[in-house]
């Protein structure tokens with residue numbers, strides 16, 4: 009058993025580094041996903057993750073596949089979108105969803121265009137679908153920094169931020185500007201989406217935020233407990249992706265997302281916090 | 297000037313002038329022969345052979361990846377305007393089957409004793425100097441068929457060009473034969489040097505396949521690491537057309553080191569290896585130096 013499940017990570021440094029990258033991103037991404045869901049902003053997360061692509065693409069056009077420059081480009085682009093989506097939500101009402109969808113489709117197209125004009129389709133694929141297996145030290149340092157920044161910042165702003173999520177009126181009544189906390193939070197989202205891009209690519213990076221959060225919501229109501237347990241979901245899925253790639257020659261990114269999807273389906277049925285099965289059992293119970 | 301000095305009846309003079317302009321216009325037309333090649337290597341061979349008698353355009357540029365290429369509308373326009381389209385063949389340009397004027401296509405690698413990989417022909421014939429003659433002859437033959445007037449010149453150019461390759465091949469063959477066989481093994485970024493390996497008795501283990509498949513699984517990476525550890529491979533070569541991430545990963549996990557950057561499928565401006573001859577020379581030299589210094 010040890011040989012099959014653990015040995016690969018001991019024998020091969022790249023397996024260990026890939027898993028380490030997953031552990032680092034798992035610490036914060038699901039937590040941010042939870043708050044995105046609480047704030048009903050999953051789609052904004054999606055829009056930002058796609059908007060990072062043209063930024064990354066410009067970085068790529070300038071300096072090739074350099075972690076630092078592509079990250080910088082992605083960060084600038086992501087921050088721009090926060091500002092833009094702020095405008096969108098202020099000036100449109102019902103149409104907000106479609107405006108964001110239009111926006112991220114344009115970003116995606118723009119990003120792909122910029123990369124295609126500057127290099128090969130092969131680099132494009134590694135940007136879209138990530139390169140978990142080639143995570144290097146530079147990338148691990150970046151992931152660690154993002155994780156550290158996110159944890160420290162969230163600890164500092166936790167009280168007003170959580171109140172802003174749950175009861176924005178409370179802050180307004182007490183003359184506290186909740187908007188600042190919102191902006192800080194969105195910047196953390198951008199940073200973590202960039203971390204996700206380094207591991208599983210821009211197309212599915214948002215999956216590391218939203219999917220584990222959606223899964224844990226089906227089991228727990230307690231936010232703090234959810235934040236503490238949700239990293240496990242990401243680690244398990246990434247582990248599955250790496251092991252499947254190691255033994256069955258599969259690409260890692262789709263397996264990771266599919267593993268998360270499977271966990272989500274299971275949770276929809278079995279989840280103790282709103283799972284279909286328990287609702288059914290309760291109905292039966294009432295009937296008899 | 298000459299025409300004026302010759303005293304001839306008017307109509308002969310005009311006939312003479314007419315003939316002269318005819319030949320002039322023929323010549324300018326011949327110089328304007330349009331050749332489109334699919335990559336920079338073929339463009340350089342073509343330009344060596346045709347000299348100043350052709351305008352040559354390469355679809356894939358310097359240092360660019362050739363396998364994932366797909367023609368843009370502007371490329372299709374170039375192909376339409378071309379008098380000759382010089383392609384490598386052997387499935388390197390799969391998209392060629394979709395264009396209209398297939399009769400203009402010349403398969404430059406035709407006649408090479410090909411290597412089969414997973415049931416497909418390996419397209420990378422150009423990377424062995426033993427195949428240079430075939431490429432040169434095929435292109436000279438195609439140019440002759442298009443402009444017979446300059447055929448002798450093309451054949452002359454081709455023969456001189458082939459001679460330089462023959463000298464290069466002999467020189468390196470001797471050097472490589474003198475190397476101990478256990479030194480002649482290395483990792484390459486993609487499977488581009490199968491012909492070179494065959495002709496110079498080298499073992500190359502590629503990270504990516506013949507067509508630069510995109511996603512490398514953990515299994516493949518682990519197998520390569522295992523091979524390096526078990527067979528004691530010391531050298532890893534990177535390439536001008538692909539990224540170096542996997543190669544870097546391998547140097548961290550094994551005792552092998554990067555032995556240099558090979559120019560595989562496109563000529564390189566960044567390494568100033570901008571002719572086919574320089575490329576073959578540069579690659580053979582780089583590999584030889586890495587092998588002879590490997591301990």
Ligand SMILES: [Zn+2]
Pocket residue numbers: 363420486487488506507508560561
């Ligand atoms: Zn190739």
